[in-house]
Amino acid sequence: MSRRSLLRGAAVGAGAVALPALLTACGSGPGGDGKTITLGSNSSDPVPKKAFADAFAAYEAQSDGRKVKVNTVDHNTFQENINRYLQGKPDDVFMWFAGNRMQFFAEKGLLHDISDNWQGYKGFSAALKAQSTGADGKQYLTPYYYYPWAVFHRKSLFADRGYQAPRTLDEYVALAERMKKDKLDPIAFCDKDGWPAMGTFDYIDMRTNGYEFHKSLMAGEVAWTDKRVREVFDTWRRLLPYCQPGANGRTWQEAANSLQKKEAGMAVLGLPHPGAQFPKGEQGDIDFFPFPEINPEHGQDAVEAPIDGFLLAKKSKNLKNDKSLESAKDLLKWLATGKAEDIYLKSDPNNVAVSDQADISAYSPLQKKAVELVSGAKQISQFLDRDTRPDFSSTVMIPAIQKFISDPDDVDGLVNDIERQKKTIFAAD
Structure with missing residues (x-):
């Protein structure tokens, strides 16, 4: 089945919620060291937590000495406190959702514009790009997977x-x-x-x-x-x-x-x-x-069929340093590849890759059925708390x-x- 047909013509929205002092960023201070990327993760369950660890380790292995320092917080706590987190001392990169949930924070000036990254992204449909775009026409999200x-x-x-x-x-x-x-x-x-x-x-x-x-x-x-x-x-x-x-x-x-x-x-x-x-x-x-x-x-x-991905926090002190910002964007560029999704899905086969370049030959029958369900849909929604x-x-x-x-x-x-x-x-x- 062609991955290019997936999410085609999807008219999706999305929504969000509010992150506190316990979601304190684990950055290395103002400006950072330029090589360490701090990342706020809401994947606290064992299976996705390990899958992301595998993906980040693979990034580090192919990067020029860059490191990903992960700050994992309980999923519900992360969601309930996202607003305070982004306005406080957030990590450089954080996991979040497409559509309204992303657009809301973009309008508040809490996200970094990554439109320059999108110029080099390959394998994403127009619908995925739309779900990664704010009301100002700029892109803020690097999508990673979806699940029906x-x-x-x-x-x-x-x-x-x-x-x-x-x-x-x-x-x-x-x-x-x-x-x-x-x-x-x-x-x-x-x-x-x-x-x-x-x-x-x-x-x-x-x-x-x-x-x-x-x-x-x-x-x-x-x-x-x-x-x-x-x-x-x-x-x-x-x-x-x-x-x-x-x-x-x-x-x-x-x-x-x-x-x-x-x-x-x-x-x-x-x-x-x-x-x-x-x-x-x-x-x-x-x-x-x-x-x-x-x-x-x-x-x-x-x-x-909610879409999850990665964004850059505008108020991260590290990202005021050009080298740190370059490193964070480099991580997103790698996460936008089919290879990065393949590594994640090898450990967590409970989602579906968004990239055309991901290898779907290893998909389980359940994943293949999920692809068929979504690609055959006339409309795709994100979920109530992402659509409002x-x-x-x-x-x-x-x-x-x-x-x-x-x-x-x-x-x-x-x-x-x-x-x-x-x-x-x-x-x-």
Whole structure:
């Protein structure tokens, strides 16, 4: 399959959140030594942490004496404190996300322009470049990988029980009802971290109302009191009886583990999440199907496929030194190569490379299926907390969704509260 077709024509957005004193940069002081690149990492889980260590070690081996000093912070802590981090004493390079999440900080003047790097980048589609571009037309992100969200399950469980992947919502509910009778939790469900359930909201919204509505809603252009939003929550309420109870106290790792242990039948997650929790010998048992159709008008056209990458922090003291800035940009140039992605994916086969130059011959069947899912999509979204303003997603939508999960019956009160807060936040600029 051509990598050039991947993400083609994707009309994606993205969002962010706020990083504190505990995310202190590990730089060597004002100006740095010109050879040491400090890097803020949110990859705290063992599998991606090792994969990035391998990639950075490979960079050091081929560089002219440059070193990468990694500052790894718990993923959720990193996300929740990103704003303070970037305005404080950030590392030179940091891991972050495409679209709105990047654009928001670019507009605040917190990111270094890397348009000169992009002039030499090869293997990235126009859609990827668009997702790496700020409102000012300059590039700020070096994309590294993406991963689709879907409904994951175990092949062996489906084979043993005779389950069939559903295409429509009614078939999905019927399958969940059957799993319930089979003494399974039909849908592994979690939201302790505040973001996992957003994937379910996005899919119900895009399947019900379409991608363009999703974009408008995330941009603050549509009222949350709109009947179409109420319909999303009403549909979700129909699914909640089939979801694991106590989701607000469960992490995504615990939800993925229940899938691995065959305690739950399905889970709406991103590609890396079950992959990171399944032992190596069971990786081949992971499978997925696209989130089911709700409104035939929109079918299964849209796919959530967040893009992660690397950026330069404008307020890094080291980057005031021309040699340090040159070193940081050199690291990004190397990370933009297919070879760099190949090294990472060898240790973490739970993502998909964004570069045309990456070697996809070694992809697992699951990775190949992920490529097919995304390249066949008519629209690609980034994720609720990446497709809207960071302050809105973190201060309004996280508590709103958690409140809905614990008390799904007051939809009117919920959407009225979201809309009231949205008006205040979106009017702030």
